Amino acid sequence: MRHRINIRRYPGFLPVTILCLVVLYAPLLVVMVYSFNDSLSITRWGGFSFRWYMDIFTGPESAKFKDAAWNSLTIALSAAVASTIIATAAAVAMVRGGAFRGKALNLALISMPIMVPEIVTAVATLVFFSAIGFTLGYLSILVAHIVFCIPFAYLPIAARLQGIDGSYEEAAQDLYASRFQAFLRVLMPLMAPGILAGFLLAFIISLDDFIITNFIKGAGIETLPTAIFGAVKQGIKPNIMALSTLMLSVSIIIVTLSYFISRYGRPGTKAEA
Amino acid sequence: MAAELASTRAVSRTFEPVRAPLLIPTWVIIGFFLVAPVLMMLAYSFLTKEFRGGVIWEFSLAAYDQFIFDRGLFGDEPPQIEWTYIVIFVRSIIQAGVATLLCLIIGFPTAYFIATRPRATRSMWLFLVTVPYWVNLLIRTVSMKFLIRDNGPLNEALLGLGVINEPIALINTDFAVQLGLFYSYLPFMVLPIYASVERYDFALSEAAADLYANRWTILRRVILPIVRPGIVAGCILVFVPSLGAFLAPDLLGGAKNFLIGSLIEEQFKGNAGNWPFGAAASMILLSLVLIALFIYARRQARRSAQAL
Amino acid sequence: MAEGNIAIDVRNAVKRFGAVTALAGASLTIRDNEFFTLLGPSGCGKTTLLRLIAGFEEITEGEILLYGEDIGALPPNRRPINTVFQHYALFPHMTVAENVAFGMRRLRWSKADIEDQTGRILDLVKLGDLAARRPAQLSGGQQQRVALARAMAPGPKVLLLDEPLSALDLKLRQAMRIELKQIQKETGITFVFVTHDQEEALTMSDRIAVMSAGEIRQVGTPREIYEAPVDRFVADFIGETNVLDVTVHRGPEGVWTCRLPGGAAFPCQTGRPPQDGAAAHVLIRPERLSLVSEAACENGMTGVIDQAVYLGTDIQYGVRLDGGPALLVRAQNAGESAEPFRPGDRVGLAIAPGAARLLID
Numbered sequence: 033m034r035h036r037i038n039i040r041r042y043p044g045f046l047p048v049t050i051l052c053l054v055v056l057y058a059p060l061l062v063v064m065v066y067s068f069n070d071s072l073s074i075t076r077w078g079g080f081s082f083r084w085y086m087d088i089f090t091g092p093e094s095a096k097f098k099d100a101a102w103n104s105l106t107i108a109l110s111a112a113v114a115s116t117i118i119a120t121a122a123a124v125a126m127v128r129g130g131a132f133r134g135k136a137l138n139l140a141l142i143s144m145p146i147m148v149p150e151i152v153t154a155v156a157t158l159v160f161f162s163a164i165g166f167t168l169g170y171l172s173i174l175v176a177h178i179v180f181c182i183p184f185a186y187l188p189i190a191a192r193l194q195g196i197d198g199s200y201e202e203a204a205q206d207l208y209a210s211r212f213q214a215f216l217r218v219l220m221p222l223m224a225p226g227i228l229a230g231f232l233l234a235f236i237i238s239l240d241d242f243i244i245t246n247f248i249k250g251a252g253i254e255t256l257p258t259a260i261f262g263a264v265k266q267g268i269k270p271n272i273m274a275l276s277t278l279m280l281s282v283s284i285i286i287v288t289l290s291y292f293i294s295r296y297g298r299p300g301t302k303a304e305a
Numbered sequence: 306m307a308a309e310l311a312s313t314r315a316v317s318r319t320f321e322p323v324r325a326p327l328l329i330p331t332w333v334i335i336g337f338f339l340v341a342p343v344l345m346m347l348a349y350s351f352l353t354k355e356f357r358g359g360v361i362w363e364f365s366l367a368a369y370d371q372f373i374f375d376r377g378l379f380g381d382e383p384p385q386i387e388w389t390y391i392v393i394f395v396r397s398i399i400q401a402g403v404a405t406l407l408c409l410i411i412g413f414p415t416a417y418f419i420a421t422r423p424r425a426t427r428s429m430w431l432f433l434v435t436v437p438y439w440v441n442l443l444i445r446t447v448s449m450k451f452l453i454r455d456n457g458p459l460n461e462a463l464l465g466l467g468v469i470n471e472p473i474a475l476i477n478t479d480f481a482v483q484l485g486l487f488y489s490y491l492p493f494m495v496l497p498i499y500a501s502v503e504r505y506d507f508a509l510s511e512a513a514a515d516l517y518a519n520r521w522t523i524l525r526r527v528i529l530p531i532v533r534p535g536i537v538a539g540c541i542l543v544f545v546p547s548l549g550a551f552l553a554p555d556l557l558g559g560a561k562n563f564l565i566g567s568l569i570e571e572q573f574k575g576n577a578g579n580w581p582f583g584a585a586a587s588m589i590l591l592s593l594v595l596i597a598l599f600i601y602a603r604r605q606a607r608r609s610a611q612a613l
Numbered sequence: 614m615a616e617g618n619i620a621i622d623v624r625n626a627v628k629r630f631g632a633v634t635a636l637a638g639a640s641l642t643i644r645d646n647e648f649f650t651l652l653g654p655s656g657c658g659k660t661t662l663l664r665l666i667a668g669f670e671e672i673t674e675g676e677i678l679l680y681g682e683d684i685g686a687l688p689p690n691r692r693p694i695n696t697v698f699q700h701y702a703l704f705p706h707m708t709v710a711e712n713v714a715f716g717m718r719r720l721r722w723s724k725a726d727i728e729d730q731t732g733r734i735l736d737l738v739k740l741g742d743l744a745a746r747r748p749a750q751l752s753g754g755q756q757q758r759v760a761l762a763r764a765m766a767p768g769p770k771v772l773l774l775d776e777p778l779s780a781l782d783l784k785l786r787q788a789m790r791i792e793l794k795q796i797q798k799e800t801g802i803t804f805v806f807v808t809h810d811q812e813e814a815l816t817m818s819d820r821i822a823v824m825s826a827g828e829i830r831q832v833g834t835p836r837e838i839y840e841a842p843v844d845r846f847v848a849d850f851i852g853e854t855n856v857l858d859v860t861v862h863r864g865p866e867g868v869w870t871c872r873l874p875g876g877a878a879f880p881c882q883t884g885r886p887p888q889d890g891a892a893a894h895v896l897i898r899p900e901r902l903s904l905v906s907e908a909a910c911e912n913g914m915t916g917v918i919d920q921a922v923y924l925g926t927d928i929q930y931g932v933r934l935d936g937g938p939a940l941l942v943r944a945q946n947a948g949e950s951a952e953p954f955r956p957g958d959r960v961g962l963a964i965a966p967g968a969a970r971l972l973i974d
């Protein structure tokens with residue numbers, strides 16, 4: 033018999049990890065399960081049914097939910113596209129622009145939307161928009177979303193770019209490509225997984241936002257989170273659980289997708305010499 | 306060797322000439338739609354309030370004064386310390402602190418456990434821990450509220466199992482808020498700790514064991530000091546958003562567990578608000594956050610200076 | 614020399630990175646059709662000089678002419694110069710053929726021309742079969758050839774190669790040396806080759822520039838560099854050498870004699886006549902010294918063998934001279950039977966004629 037003590041292992045860490053996962057997933061699972069509850073009461077289990085899913089598509093609130101879903105999706109899509117473009121340009125400048133004075137300041141500016149507490153951003157934006165006479169509505173939500181999506185798009189893009197050896201662009205330029213061609217034909221394809229990850233991140237973050245949206249949306253327009261919040265204020269109804277289940281499924285699918293994308297595309301980084 | 310490294314790692318500066326144009330969109334968007342609003346809030350915090358929301362452009366320290374002193378209904382009584390808002394801030398700090406501690410107690414073993422998995426399964430574990438973070442925060446908080454209600458599934462289950470005789474009152478307690486914050490930001494604790502444990506060289510544990518240290522001594526004397534930057538990063542990443550959190554206190558804490566977030570919100574919603582006061586509270590919150598980040602950044606800078 | 618004969622003329626090139634001076638006033642002329650090597654220890658500024666020629670760095674002072682034209686203001690994509698990168702920098706998202714065609718496409722060659730040239734060049738580097746592969750599916754040696762093909766395809770006037778062989782293993786490296794040299798001869802393209810490996814430089818180059826600390830110490834043919842190093846750095850860097858402190862004395866018929874502190878004396882070669890009785894350094898390559906019996910020693914260089922190191926083809930002895938310095942002596946390995954010298958033996962040294970070179974700093 034060989035007694036080998038693995039000093040890496042700590043008894044008790046596995047149970048804690050499992051506890052951690054239980055805490056993380058239990059509320060979501062419970063909501064998922066109860067969304068299939070065929071009962072008006074949210075407390076009693078009344079058998080399995082799709083009734084609340086039917087309800088959100090055809091029920092009395094379905095029009096409200098559809099509008100909200102449309103707003104959420106179009107805003108998330110536009111905000112993600114815009115912030116990804118802005119963040120890609122910024123990442124190229126920051127990572128491939130050499131050392132310069134004010135680099136730290138630029139980085140602080142880019143990450144500012146993450147650093148400022150959301151509630152402060154929300155009220156500041158509200159006050160600012162009303163001061164400059166920017167009508168609250170779809171457009172104001174979109175602009176605010178672009179702002180706070182930028183750092184989330186920036187991080188994976190910049191990280192990817194940092195992993196790409198600088199000699200690729202130099203090789204392209206050496207082979208008679210202009211700076212723009214070097215970006216378009218060499219750098220961008222190599223950055224693609226990072227850009228895609230940044231886009232998806234921005235998309236989810238925009239879809240996710242409640243606090244800022246809630247402040248600056250103005251009257252008469254809802255996104256899914258604000259609609260849900262409004263409904264929840266009157267108590268949790270089963271159709272809200274169905275809606276939540278749909279939304280969390282979308283998030284999980286997107287995250288899973290981006291997980292596999294980022295695992296897949298890894299060329300372009302050269303082995304350390 | 307060093308020269309070799311320097312020359313192979315030489316940073317590419319291909320886009321140096323177009324750096325400014327590439328950064329202009331960021332400057333414009335974030336500068337105009339975030340820096341300007343925050344600066345405006347700073348200005349508002351020094352203005353006079355107008356009833357029914359809004360400000361009068363007249364310099365005043367009233368907002369900050371109101372935060373600290375009670376001068377009676379008409380402002381003509383001798384000033385006394387006004388505890389209401391200070392208590393709200395202190396309570397917010399305590400709540401955020403407890404949530405951070407909870408995250409650390411659960412997050413460290415989890416991060417450590419994941420970092421010591423075989424390489425093949427590591428990213429799967431990490432993925433499992435991060436997925437819930439991507440689910441809408443509102444939905445997660447609502448789910449938590451649903452789970453821990455007085456007659457929610459948790460209490461039902463415990464009653465059914467005979468663990469308890471009557472429902473535990475979780476909802477609308479401080480603990481519910483802490484639980485909600487913990488649940489909201491746990492991945493922020495796990496990820497940086499994981500990153501530093503993954504870099505940790507386990508030959509050091511072996512060396513310590515060779516020198517007669519037991520497991521827990523190794524953890525305390527070798528591993529923890531070495532992975533501390535990750536722990537500090539995790540704590541800040543959890544503490545900062547917890548401090549200004551709005552959803553968890555609002556949905557899980559009920560009316561009596563009023564925190565900074567709700568205090569600020571109240572000043573700007575509806576007509577009863579006091580904009581300069583809300584602006585002042587925002588600036589105080591922002592200062593707390595920036596101080597925490599600044600201390601962290603300074604530590605990081607000092608560490609990397611030492612590493613060179 | 615005719616102006617048209619010079620491919621690249623580097624005049625007093627200075628490059629500073631902030632406080633670091635990577636090049637401290639280097640001047641060079643590289644001839645047309647030449648295999649020219651920049652040799653020096655790592656960090657001496659070879660890559661920097663190459664990057665200045667390619668246009669990736671802006672020159673701080675001085676100028677660089679390509680066939681008589683100042684190219685200092687041209688961006689890299691306007692210079693008819695191509696580079697083989699140290700780690701190849703093959704575009705991972707393109708096939709071998711697309712990589713090779715990249716430069717020609719940017720120069721707007723016709724489709725047919727591009728196809729022709731791609732085929733021709735891939736045949737030249739013996740990669741005709743692998744045109745459809747991606748770089749990740751190639752071995753290190755094959756990637757190296759693709760990098761070479763890609764850089765040569767647009768027909769540059771000058772090809773720059775930054776330690777292109779350093780990532781290959783020894784056997785492949787030696788084979789590639791011969792092949793590279795052959796390709797250079799065939800194509801007639803001017804090669805500027807960077808290496809820190811003196812053996813590589815000696816075997817491949819028409820001419821070598823030895824660099825140190827941002828300066829060019831000596832330019833010459835491999836033979837000149839090895840046999841007539843201008844200073845101690847060059848002598849030390851290229852092969853092993855013995856450096857001895859001596860005093861120089863004029864002998865009969867213009868022959869100079871070196872005298873060691875211990876009294877031993879031997880004739881030496883010198884380019885510039887020194888002052889009679891001056892202190893100087895003398896260089897002797899270990900392979901040009903041989904061991905003789907103490908009795909047979911004519912020049913008075915006698916001593917004790919410190920150590921003997923078996924090197925395969927050679928045996929290297931360390932000899933401590935009586936009352937003087939220690940020297941390395943390299944003798945051919947003549948087989949087991951013929952190993953008369955052991956550590957502790959007393960021996961004398963013989964110097965091959967013309968092997969002792971005087972250095973006047």
Ligand SMILES: Nc1ncnc2c1ncn2[C@@H]1O[C@H](COP(=O)(O)OP(=O)(O)O)[C@@H](O)[C@H]1O
Binds near residue numbers: 308309312655656661
């Ligand atoms: N981009 C750069 N920034 C700062 N210093 C540099 C840079 N590139 C090179 N150097 C410095 O210049 C010197 C010469 O470097 P290099 O030309 O790469 O040497 P070699 O190629 O001979 O090894 C080194 O000291 C190196 O650290």
Ligand SMILES: [Mg+2]
Binds near residue numbers: 656659660
């Ligand atoms: Mg180099």
